[in-house]
Amino acid sequence: MKAYIIRRLLYMVLTLFGASVLIFGLYALTPGDFVDNNPKLTDERKAELKQMYGLDKPVVERYFVWLGNAVRGDFGYSLQYQQPVTSLLSQYIWNSFLIASASTLFTWLIAIVIGVISATRQYSFFDSAVTIGAFAAMSFPSFFAGLLIIKFFAVDLGWFPPGGMITTGSNATGLAYVWEVIDHMFLPVLVLTMLGVGSLTRYFRTNMLEIIRQDFIRTARAKGLKEKTVVYKHALRNALLPAITLLGFELPALFGGAIITEKIFNWPGVGQLYMQAFSLRDYPLLMGFTMFLAILTVVSNLLADLLYGVADPRVRLK
Secondary structure (H helix, E strand, O other): OHHHHHHHHHHHHHHHHHHHHHHHHHHHOOOOOOOOOOOOOOHHHHHHHHHHOOOOOOHHHHHHHHHHHHHOOOOOEEOOOOEEHHHHHHHHHHHHHHHHHHHHHHHHHHHHHHHHHHHHOOOOHHHHHHHHHHHHHHHOOHHHHHHHHHHHHHHHOOOOOOOOOOOOOOOOOHHHHHHHHHHHHHHHHHHHHHHHHHHHHHHHHHHHHHHOOOHHHHHHHHOOOOHHHHHHHHHHHHHHHHHHHHHHHHHHHHHHHHHHHHHHOOOOOHHHHHHHHHHHOOHHHHHHHHHHHHHHHHHHHHHHHHHHHHHOOOOOOO
């Protein structure tokens, strides 16, 4: 196990190095930047700023300077916000992590329950309704689903606030503050859960159908085990194994997918930051956030591989 982890960590370093080359090259070779696209600056001031932030140096030299700083946790300086990228991301990343983790939890719980019931009642009315609902949820664009939910739950029914993280001018503290945040995050979590649960439900249903037709399930039933024991202890545990691989991509994908959702609900997360930085070509902030997603992806995949070995004793990580 120790040798496997060390080898995977070395692969992670090489993967992140390759990702850093692609990320920096993509943004560095894109025409224009925050300085060039600011019409309020004179040519002399633009040249001064480029020299100050090292934007006048060759691309290769700029990359190694950026990489050396990134290894120390310094991803540059946001020209738009006039703050270090690391401190700027740390202010908003936890807000995004809050709705991403909540939607991941609800998505998996709902998908597992519905997928198991749908597989054990194949071709029933419930199975048909789930199939239709899953494809309907997958077909909705996130911006349309967000606007539709705001119209129904916030405008028509008035059950939840339409956006933001807390009520404007609120001075709530303690449990009142926690409840206010939960109240505001309900709709964005609902959108992300609705968009993700459809495909994951179909995935669990397909896995369960394959497992319950195998010989060891028939043997378990022939031994007289209860149907719940057969389904939830033997079939479900084996059906979860392939899904663990998906877990490595779920959280990074939610951070990327939440960009539009955060914009619609005015949620103060990193998605809002990314959209504004993209429109103004604040490349240090864009590179820092994209690199964060790359790091999150490789770490999540490592955890998924380790969890796979824990969940299935037959797997030996060598």
